Amino acid sequence: SYELTQAPSVSVSPGQTARITCSGDALPKKYAYWYQQKSGQAPVLVIYEDSKRPSGIPERFSGSSSGTMATLTISGAQVEDEADYYCYSTDNSDRVFGGGTKLTVL
Amino acid sequence: EVQLVESGGGLVQPGGSLRLSCEASGFIFSTYWMTWVRQAPGKGLEWVANIKDDGSEKHYVDSVKGRFTISRDNVKNSLYLQMDSLRAEDTAVYYCTSGYCTTDRCYSSPDHWGQGALVTVSS
Numbered sequence: 638s639y640e641l642t643q644a645p646s647v648s649v650s651p652g653q654t655a656r657i658t659c660s661g662d663a664l665p666k667k668y669a670y671w672y673q674q675k676s677g678q679a680p681v682l683v684i685y686e687d688s689k690r691p692s693g694i695p696e697r698f699s700g701s702s703s704g705t706m707a708t709l710t711i712s713g714a715q716v717e718d719e720a721d722y723y724c725y726s727t728d729n730s731d732r733v734f735g736g737g738t739k740l741t742v743l
Numbered sequence: 744e745v746q747l748v749e750s751g752g753g754l755v756q757p758g759g760s761l762r763l764s765c766e767a768s769g770f771i772f773s774t775y776w777m778t779w780v781r782q783a784p785g786k787g788l789e790w791v792a793n794i795k796d797d798g799s800e801k802h803y804v805d806s807v808k809g810r811f812t813i814s815r816d817n818v819k820n821s822l823y824l825q826m827d828s829l830r831a832e833d834t835a836v837y838y839c840t841s842g843y844c845t846t847d848r849c850y851s852s853p854d855h856w857g858q859g860a861l862v863t864v865s866s
Contacts, residue, residue, distance in 0.1 A: 638805070670852050672788070679838060679856040680788065691854075723788050725852060730802065732851070734780075734788040 639663065639728040641735035648741040655711040657738045659724030662705055669707035670725040671700055673718075674737075680723065684709060714742045745769040745855040747839045752860030759829050763860055765822040765839030773797070773817040776842035776851035779824050781835035782859075791837070792824065793851045807833075829864045836861050 641661040649655045659669060671684035682691055684700035687707060697712045707726075711718055719742045724735040751763040763779070778793040792803045792813040801813050812825040822839055837860050840853035 668852070672853070674788075679858050680853075681856070682854055685843070685852065685854070721787075725788075725790075727852075732778075732790045732793070732802070732804075734790060737787040 639731035639733050641724050641726060641733055643722075643724060643735040643738045645736070646739045646741065648743070649714050651716055651742055652713050655714045655718070655740055655742070657709040657711075657722050657740065659707045659709075659726075659735045660705055661707075661724075661726055661728070661735075663728035664702055664705050664707055664726060667726050667728060669700065669702050671707075671709045672723045672725065672734075673720045674723065675720045683722075711740075714740070716742050718742055745841065747841060747855060747857035749837065749839050749857045749860035752837065752862050754863045754865065755829055756866050757830060757864055759864070760825070760827045761829065761862060763824040763826065763837055763839075763862070765857060767820045767822065767839075767841065770841065770855075772815075772820040774844060774849065776849060777813075777815060777822045778840045778842065778851055778853055779813060779822075780838045780840055780853060780856075781833075782838070783832075783835045786835075789835075793842075794822070795851075796849065826862070829862075831864050834862060834864045 668686045672680040674680040687702040688700040746768045779791040810828045814823045839857040841855045842851045843854040
């Protein structure tokens, strides 16, 4: 079955750029989506179709995809961005989330 | 404003059944794919099942095939998940999610999420 691989954790200081990656063999031909989940809350879509930002999501959130890797970039990360981030994509009949990356901003 | 409200969670014994419901509002429910996603305590997100706008297509993760059934009622703007033969490993918060549409096509990828319903399978 298809798998998406994420690093378990990323840590940055406030104001720095955080990059969270997601690797998967089908990413060259399938969109990546990114979700933010703060403690005790439901996930929120922050990037769709590799690089599009839903309304209401701050401009510091951006996405890109190249080859088998998709990247979520938070430019000038803020303390309130501390959360778990999950990528999501598909391959044929498989629909999967990555294992999640815990972003610490301190 | 899109709202998805789950109900029907609770404690059930192994081998038992439970039916989750999700009431949708704020969008044209009959236009969108709908998906159930779950999250075991302290774990990551797991895609469970989805259903096409008109109910003509349904897909399941292997671990629930033959035990769970997804359905929808486009008159009642509601999504359901019938869960039978429940196991301890089905213990999780179950989220109801909606897909989205562009000018070209509609996608099942989760856009809006409900707050979740906790299902605990334990004796």
